[in-house]
Amino acid sequence: MKFASLLAPRTAKVVQDASFLRRLGSLLVDIAILDLFVTAPFAALFAPLLNQELSAITYSGREMAAVIALFLIVYAYFVLFEYLLRQTPGMMLLRTHLSGKDHIGAVMLRNSFILPVFPFILFWVIEPLAILFWKRGVLERVSNTRTVHQRSIIL
Amino acid sequence: MKKEQTFALKLWVSISILVSLLLIGSLIALILGSDTRSVGANTAIIRINGPIMADTAGGLFAELGTSSTAVIELLEEARDDKTITAVILEINSPGGSAVASDEIAQAVQAVAEEKIVVAWIRESGASGAYWIASSADHVVANRMSITGSVGVISSYLEFDEFIDDWNVSYNRLVAGERKDIGDPFTDLTPEREAFMQQKLDRVHRFFIESVAENRNLTQMQVASISTGEFFLGVEAKELGLVDELGGKEAAIAYIEEQTGKEAVTVYFEPEATFFEALFGVEETSRMAGSYRGPLALADIPVPLLR
Structure with missing residues (x-):
């Protein structure tokens, strides 16, 4: 047993910032899940709007x-x-996870780009670009969190 | 073991979060209403599907159909809605109760006094459903639609000899000689049959009179084709029972021609129940005025326009 373990390759776990593609993949999976389970009750409510041209859509208060x-x-x-x-x-599917501050405020801040109000709506453009070029979004830096990918490497 | 526990914990937490968000979303969607009224819409589409009945108590395994009460409510809503200028009745029904059909027909006539009403017959718009369609300003049917069937039926199975064969007694206790007319456990004598037939003929006359008035035909003309036979859409057009052969586009085109404006449609349907909102049931899969009620003719034969 001891002799066999000497021959086994040595591995180490490496944690690094998740790539843009991996993060995009995980977002798409989340969107699919959201579509299936969470936004389904609203489908009937918005169905009439889908018949209209995008530019002609006006929302009622409801x-x-x-x-x-x-x-x-x-x-x-x-x-x-x-x-x-x-x-x-x-x-979970793309094997990434959150690292850094686990305070609820930090998590809320890093995800605030989802809110459809100014100024967060600006991050719909800023965040993807930041992640693409620097592998870390602006809100992530501000909230002191990272999205990381853990993998094993053979030494 | 630790890995399995971690996985199980993650799974449970994930499911809990998803279910909680789904319930919250459903509640919010329900509160905000499944009101599918669309801003900018000016043409209401009201569906009439399945057998037409007045309100009855529901049952889990009962037949789907159309409730006259629900349809009348939708018609009144369309009539009172200032943004709605036209109504399309999307009909796919073999008919039903005479009373329910007449109720809806009268409500359609009331709406037709203020707005344009077009009846669009799809697979079938026969008997009571045709009575309703004839009340509209304009009737559109597919060339192969089943329509017409201007007649009344009240047939039922008679079991008096059957129970005799099985030594079962029927104890007739009535106050009023004709109280149990139509009871399946009593013999339908010629006198009773004539009595029932007289009622059916009366209902039939009402039907003929209404269709003649609605379609600008003479009662003689309508009576001659009121043998209860059904007609294909193309035949109905030749007989003057239908105005145009076509589908939804034809109905919309007629409205646009009459109003001079683009017709923007919206389905008028009853409010969704919690379970319908929970599963995000698309409006197209809900039937206007649908209810689950017991099958007709459960007890006393009711004159049916079917």
Whole structure:
């Protein structure tokens, strides 16, 4: 047994910032899950709007409230999963997880780009670009968190 | 073991979060209402699917159909909605109760006094469903739609000889000689049959009169084709029972021609129940005025326009 273990390759776990593609993949998985389970109740509410041209769509007060509620639920999805499990289901699948501060405020801050209000709406463009070029988003830096990927390497 | 425990814990937490968010979302969607009224829509589509009945108590395994109460509510809503200028009745029904059909027909006529009403017959719009369609300003049917069937039926199975064969007694206790007319456990004598037939003929006359008035035909003309036979859409057009052969596009085109504006449609349907909201049931899969009620003719034969 001891002799066999001497021959086994030595491995080490390396934690590094998750790549853009891996993060994109996990986001797509999360969106699919959200579509199936979380946003389904709102489908009937928004169905009439889909018949209209995009430029012609105007929201009634009720529909606006539904849009806001929907975004809040999506926000809650990411915050709850990242706070309680340090991973969303998409991240579990793509083997990434949250690292850094595990304070609820930090998790809420790093996910605040989801909120459809100014100024967070600007991060819909800023965050993906930051992740693409620097592997770490602006909100992640501010909240002192990272999305990392752990893998084993053979020494 | 630790890995399994961690996995199990993750799974339970994930499921809990998803279920909680789903329930919260459903509650919010329900509170905000499954009101599918669309801003900018000016044409309401109201579905009439399945057998037409007045309200009855529901049952889990009962037949799907159309409740006249629910449809009338939707018609009144369309009539009172200032943004709605036209109504399309999307009909896919073999008919049903005479009373329920007449109720809806009268409600359609009330709406037609203020707004344009188009009946769009799909697979079938026969008997009571045709009575309703004829009340509209314009009737569109597919060339192969089953329509017409201007007649009344009240047939039922008679079991009096059957129970005799099985030594079962029927104890007839009535106050009022004709109280149990139509009871399946009594013999339908010629006198009783004539009595029932007289009622059916009366209902039939109401049906013929209404169709004649609605379609600008003479009662003689309608009576001659009121043998209860059904007609294909193309035949109905030749007989004057239908105005145009086509589908939804034809109905919309007629409305646009009459109003001079683009017709933007929206389905008018009853409010979703909690379970419908929970599963995000698409509006197209819900039937206007649908209910689950017991099958007709459970006890006393009811004159049916079917």
